[in-house]
Amino acid sequence: MRHLKVYQMIEAVTRAGSIRKAAEDMNITASALNRRIQGFEQEFGSEIFERLPRGMRLNPAGELLLHHIRAQKTDLARVQSQVADLSGVRRGHVTIACSQALLPYFLPRQIALYRRDHPGVTFSVRVRDRVQAEKDLVSFHSDLALVFEPAHMVDFEVLYAIDQPVHAIMSRAHPLAAARTLRLRQCLDYDLVVPGPQYGVRTLLDRAAKRIGRQLEPALETESFEMIRHFAALGQTIGFQIPIGLNPAAHEDVASIPLSESDLPAGQLYLGQLRGRALPVASIRFAQQLTAALDATGG
Amino acid sequence: MRHLKVYQMIEAVTRAGSIRKAAEDMNITASALNRRIQGFEQEFGSEIFERLPRGMRLNPAGELLLHHIRAQKTDLARVQSQVADLSGVRRGHVTIACSQALLPYFLPRQIALYRRDHPGVTFSVRVRDRVQAEKDLVSFHSDLALVFEPAHMVDFEVLYAIDQPVHAIMSRAHPLAAARTLRLRQCLDYDLVVPGPQYGVRTLLDRAAKRIGRQLEPALETESFEMIRHFAALGQTIGFQIPIGLNPAAHEDVASIPLSESDLPAGQLYLGQLRGRALPVASIRFAQQLTAALDATGG
DNA sequence: AAATCCGGTGCATTAATTGCACCGCCGGAG
DNA sequence: CTCCGGCGGTGCAATTAATGCACCGGATTT
The missing domain is CATH 3.40.190.290 (D-Maltodextrin-Binding Protein; domain 2)
Incomplete structure (x- = not known):
């Protein structure tokens, strides 16, 4: 998506912490990158980076924007995979952040089960403690989180909960x-x-x-x-x-x-997503399967 | 936002129904517009328009994309106004779709009340029947809807409901x-x-x-x-x-x-928004005020 | 004080976008 | 039927935007 290059640049600068490093990462010159950032800030109507003597860091406005950028990027990906769905085969990718307890039996079994019906769908499993899992949702690094006793629950939309003594x-x-x-x-x-x-x-x-x-x-x-x-x-x-x-x-x-x-x-095991986010089809379906499976273990 | 010009072009073509008319609307040539559309479709990985002998019309993939485009446009506007908030004055614009019954007394009073505290916030009131009001939310033409006995309630996230005999x-x-x-x-x-x-x-x-x-x-x-x-x-x-x-x-x-x-x-009067959408601050605040006001009339 | 790394700028170069002229296609009017 | 008008699409030249290069001034580190 060429028209989103500015966004990629902003993300790169955020990651690298300076224009020069980010420019190197993106294989362009610092001056080009610099001017794109400046141009964007002008259009946007506000600076989004603090200029420090040692580099750049997002200011509050930039933090807000970065969240929008990530949201829009993942949503575009969702649209694209949904479009791919239209023309036949179910494709897609599901990213799930989960506690370690799910790794040995539950999740591998569920993923295998899902992929038996939808071989086109691939998975990323990110092992995270409960705090990290929620951050993963907020930063759009994971679609779903399956965690035991999550900490804050802000921005965490519960899809299913089950007792776990x-x-x-x-x-x-x-x-x-x-x-x-x-x-x-x-x-x-x-x-x-x-x-x-x-x-x-x-x-x-x-x-x-x-x-x-x-x-x-x-x-x-x-x-x-x-x-x-x-x-x-x-x-x-x-x-x-x-x-x-x-x-x-x-x-x-x-x-x-x-x-x-x-x-x-008993503590509770929660399946959840980022509040208000539109998930890709594959993630929704997988979440439904997880809900059914958890429900079965509980009853 | 120059990097979103492709999106504007897609919207223009959708509105106009043909590249040539859309090109005229945007003061560019049809060929330039044509190539941007083609280029986008290639990047996107799928055609988004049906080529009819009399013009262009969105195909299902295009409908999906258009929804994303509108969502991302309004969300960017939200971010911008939120950033403006950071630097002092509360600005913003609230669009609300509502039934006629709200026009004579309730809404004008509420808007005046809100603007007394936040003079920088402006309003659009769109008079709609209950079906149109929901469409207004889905197409991002309205932030909020205040309707009596809404019809479908899909994509309608209820913020408050009150009995109205x-x-x-x-x-x-x-x-x-x-x-x-x-x-x-x-x-x-x-x-x-x-x-x-x-x-x-x-x-x-x-x-x-x-x-x-x-x-x-x-x-x-x-x-x-x-x-x-x-x-x-x-x-x-x-x-x-x-x-x-x-x-x-x-x-x-x-x-x-x-x-x-x-x-x-008794029927019910619902205050609602598009399910899952992040509203601008001003709209959230106004919705809170409406909720309180409705609650007061009910109790 | 020197070295280093930073963001920013002027200018020439390169890549992308646009405008112009034109093609073939199709539906409707004559 | 023919012809006309509107449509999307394309080759090529002109224009505009993006980039790379060389360099500046400032701040931190050594």
């Missing part, structure tokens, strides 16, 4: 492995492996521990849910995870036991 | 003028003056009449609510209107009596 996971040989539900204080007697504070499971755990006058003293804190799972399988350590991250069918190498809801109320 | 209006000398409420069948004994079938009041009346095994046989059918009001003031004719169209404070020259809700359930 926190489960304790441990070796099948663990003394507590036979229980049907566990109290939090039972778990605190053992070594714990928990996710970092930026994750919803941790927030819920911290809150619950505080309520019974205790404090989490984890033996291992990690960002990797996979490591939590594997570490919990060793010795008598206890890890925590939400059930959607565990294989519902086959037997795991770990036992998974829900924590009592009176200790720790 | 249908009132019978008549001369103060009319035999029924002293009643507190009226049954529909009482009214049917007199000559009636009613709006055309495209209006919500009429739909409600027709439906209610049918339910008591009667049919409306109006003496006068008109599009003009003003004419209904004035005609009802003469002789023993009965007209119908919703209370928001009547002066709440001063004494009218006509009596206004609500119809019994068991005959004719």
Whole structure:
């Protein structure tokens, strides 16, 4: 889209932080780029960059404009893919930001299922914690977000929500492995492996521990849910995870036991999009499939 | 915005129905315009016009694109006015599509009220029946719509809704003028003056009449609510209107009596916008004021 | 004080856009 | 039927806009 080159230039300058670097990235001279930016600012009626001694940075007006630019770029892409749809084959690309818990079983299965019916549709999965996931929506880097206990919910339009009680996971040989539900204080007697504070499971755990006058003293804190799972399988350590991250069918190498809801109320897994945004067809359809699938696990 | 000239050209061709006429409108030659269109179609990846022997018409892909073009144009305008806001004075323009009933008292008062605080904001009021009002939103010709009993509600995002029972209006000398409420069948004994079938009041009346095994046989059918009001003031004719169209404070020259809700359930007056659209600040603020004002009349 | 990196500008060059003249096509009027 | 008028499309020359190059002045870093 040649007529949108100014927008690309603005994005490039924003990214690079200076006209000269951006010009190099775009394989043009700094002077050409400089004049396009100046020309645009004049047409636009306001400067959009602060001129710093070391380069350029968007001013508030520029931030507003950048948001518009991204919105319009992704919307044009949506129109184009919708047009492609008109002439037969369903094509498209879905970008989804999601929590780690969705990676092992749920999402791969859903994507495969969707692609069986629509082989022309491709996917990007961006692993993000809940804060990053929301930023991803706002910056138009992701169409959908599937996150546990999102943080702010501003600009987050909920498409579906489902309860996810926190489960304790441990070796099948663990003394507590036979229980049907566990109290939090039972778990605190053992070594714990928990996710970092930026994750919803941790927030819920911290809150619950505080309520019974205790404090989490984890033996291992990690960002990797996979490591939590594997570490919990060793010795008598206890890890925590939400059930959607565990294989519902086959037997795991770990036992998974829900924590009592009176200790720790169930968190919620949210499927959402940027408020008010028109999604591409493929994303809408995929979101519908996810909603149906989540609904099935819940009932 | 020079980089959006292609879009203006596409709009011009759509409006004019042929390249040559559009070219004349834009003061360029047909060949230049022709090539820009062709160039765009190539970049876009699909034709957007049908070539007819008598001119050009948008194809389905073009319709999709046109919607995007309008959306992006109005959104850019929103950004610009929002940027203007940053530097002090609140400016802006609000376009609202509304039913006739809002014209005599409610809207002028609200607009005056808003402009007292924000003199920089200007208004366009487009009088539309409920079908046209929704089209106005979709085509980005109006920011807001304030309509009685809208028809489809697709793409219509409700910002506020309030009950409006249908009132019978008549001369103060009319035999029924002293009643507190009226049954529909009482009214049917007199000559009636009613709006055309495209209006919500009429739909409600027709439906209610049918339910008591009667049919409306109006003496006068008109599009003009003003004419209904004035005609009802003469002789023993009965007209119908919703209370928001009547002066709440001063004494009218006509009596206004609500119809019994068991005959004719109250319709609803909706304030709405195009689903998912980001409105300019001024429109948002004005919508908030309207919501508060409607809420006050209802309570 | 020197070196470096920055945004901005004058001027020649290059690329894109436009205007002009003209083609072939099709529907309607004569 | 023919002919006319309006249509979209195209080759080519003229015009206009965008770019590259060389360079300036200013601020920060070394």
